[in-house]
Ligand code: HGY
Ligand code: MN
């Protein structure tokens with residue numbers, strides 16, 4: 184007789200339908216999503232998730248950062264819960280699966296346990312972390328960072344979006360400031376299931392990524408000061424050209440990342456020109472350099488090089504230069520016991536798998552500071568993410584959710 188849950192699988196159609204229903208909220212313009220944190224569409228997505236969790240018999244707790252914790256009671260109320268989570272917020276031109284797959288697969292685990300009448304010893308908590316993306320309010324993983332004690336809540340509440348609105352005001356406006364003290368919760372273990380957001384699993388034809396590590400990150404926000412002037416009547420030798428300085432810094436960042444191959448990346452995704460008028464040389468240019476590496480020495484060495492070279496580039500052009508680190512986490516090693524649990528679940532289920540280092544940052548990186556944590560990954564088409572064309576198959580989605588189900592049961596224990 185098979186042990187309870189031995190060959191158990193999630194309901195792939197139900198998971199897929201939930202993903203498609205959530206994707207209808209905060210649609211993008213090209214088939215993806217624009218459900219940015221603390222917008223009305225984020226609030227609408229939260230309410231739908233809350234309803235689904237209520238239907239599944241879960242009780243909701245919300246902390247003062249708006250993190251949502253949906254609990255399924257265990258047989259042992261004293262046992263620390265097993266958390267499964269990710270994020271429902273998206274990039275402005277995000278996909279339907281980044282973050283959402285992990286939250287809704289956590290819910291699917293609950294739904295499957297309910298279907299099978301399986302009670303676990305430890306409680307299980309499905310989590311939606313606020314502002315994982317850091318697109319609207321830097322840094323990324325803000326609310327899980329406050330939960331893990333990395334950031335103060337005051338710092339987080341004061342973060343501003345490009346329109347000058349603060350995180351605290353917006354969280355209050357959408358009505359999702361909870362009454363739980365952020366970070367008071369203790370976890371027995373934390374699992375995060377996420378699309379790879381890179382090309383490796385698809386290229387290697389593997390169903391499951393057994394995530395052993397996550398690369399570290401620096402976000403360096405540069406503010407360059409030039410002189411506003413007419414782009415037509417100002418002679419080249421009289422220009423104080425902050426835009427040119429930015430371009431040269433981007434070239435330098437590219438060179439520094441290429442000198443640190445393999446295993447380093449560097450680039451810029453966001454630039455603000457002021458006054459941003461086509462025939463005015465910019466008086467101010469603000470942009471964020473994003474550098475990452477799984478190797479601590481390389482990561483910090485790249486930061487040092489960039490912060491040493493940028494002022495020289497600016498000085499040669501008479502441009503002012505200041506820099507502020509607005510995001511950072513060191514390379515993360517996930518919990519070996521949980522990593523082995525994920526690998527065994529993939530093997531028991533007959534899924535192909537390989538070890539992988541996460542290229543993207545995740546809330547699991549901060550959860551790992553306060554509890555044993557690890558991740559599960561599925562492939563994504565052409566490795567594309569942070570793009571509305573982000574795509575996965577229903578089979579890929581379900582395979583990772585099956586592994587999550589088995590890993591959670593193994594860790595939460597089946598009640599006698
Ligand atoms: O930036 C990241 O790696 C994540 O998508 N927030
Ligand atoms: Mn994500």
Ligand code: MN
Nearest residue numbers: 274281316569
């Ligand atoms: Mn993302």
